Amino acid sequence: MKRVGVIGGGQLAWMMADAAQKLGVELVVQTPSEHDPAVSIAKETVFAPVDDANATKILAQKCDIITFENEFVNLDALSILAQQGVCFRPRLEALAPLLDKYDQRCYLRDLGLPVPQFLALDEVKNLKSQIEYLGFPAVLKSRRHGYDGQGTFIIQDFAALEQKLSYETTTKNLNQSFFLLEEFIPFERELAIIAVRSVKGEIVTYPVVETQQEQQVCRRVIAPAEITPNQVAEIQAIAHTLLNSLQVVGIFGIELFLGTNGKILVNEIAPRTHNSGHFSIDACETSQFEQHLRAVCGLPLGNPALQSAGAVMVNLLGYEDSHSDYQSQRQQIAEIPQAHIHWYGKTESRTGRKLGHVTVLLDNQNREQAIAIAHSIESIWYPR
Secondary structure: OEEEEEEOOOHHHHOOHHHHHHHOEEEEEEEOOOOOHHHHOOOEEEEOOOOOHHHHHHHHHOOOEEEEOOOOOOHHHHHHHHHOOOOEOOOHHHHOOOOOHHHHHHHHHHOOOOOOOEEEHHHOOOHHHHHHHOOOOEEEEEOOOOOOOOOEEEEOOHHHHHHHHHHHHHHOOOOHHHEEEEEOOOEEEEEEEEEEEOOOOOEEEOOOEEEEEEOOEEEEEEEOOOOOHHHHHHHHHHHHHHHHHHOOOEEEEEEEEEEOOOOEEEEEEEOOOOHHHOOHHHHEOOOHHHHHHHHHOOOOOOOOOEOOOEEEEEEEEOOOOEOOOOHHHHHHHHOOOOEEEEEOOOOOEOOOOEEEEEEEEEOOOOHHHHHHHHHHHHHHHOOO
């Protein structure tokens, strides 16, 4: 029986449980708190922050392979363990160009993949003249540790940029080099694809999905996306180019923009299972979580095909500070035909926190119906 160490104990690790049981894999988790979701499903837990390499050394002694639930790790410290023979999948060299968003942008650009125009603020001598070609509105991003909308700001003009940088650098003790600036893309839709690469170099991709964000946080995912076959082929080609270039083993989430001009641009890469792939648990023959474990354990990859005509996934986000388990709302949502609720068992709710998700299987590919179902779920979940 293989033992897989997982750095991170949130809901992404928690959702590996069913797949691990199915595959005869034991999960050992490194996470800071006994209240983190994956603690309840782990065979063993190393209680420590995810960037604590000493704890990862202990984790390595308890398992065969180490993988990642999030990317908030210390690569330099982990590389010492890798040199000592610890097996990381994906390999650390594949993570290195991705963890800093500026490095990631440069890597994608140098691969010839389409990305928005961007610049690193620490390289700018005359900021005002340099950003004129980007135009406003522009997007200011934290280079590290931004997720679920954290560290991403839409900037309307130069005065607002100066004000935001002043606030971030003084109140949070950050310097300007912590940020990059990129052009704002007027998009028709936001898209995503989950792609996995095996030890043997085989690549499997899931259906391209549409993601709908509010305040830079994913609210809904519609599978499959209503786009042209050529656009699907272009996105699949982007996934193949990226995964082969990185020689990665494991699953990646790739977020994209479909511009109003019909062009595809890569937004961000997540080197792990991803929110945009949660629909796969109920809607696909092989979930993204099983697929990831298959890849890192050297098992044959599974079939990613949809088993229904379509699906819509809705994130159940916190909207208050509370310790409620929202039983009555969950019960009402469960009564929706073909609805599957996944509740992460977090003990504390706060605004914007992902507490669970619900996937509804659809009998046809109808975007309007999917959006209507999503709104009906949200009308139950969020207080009027």
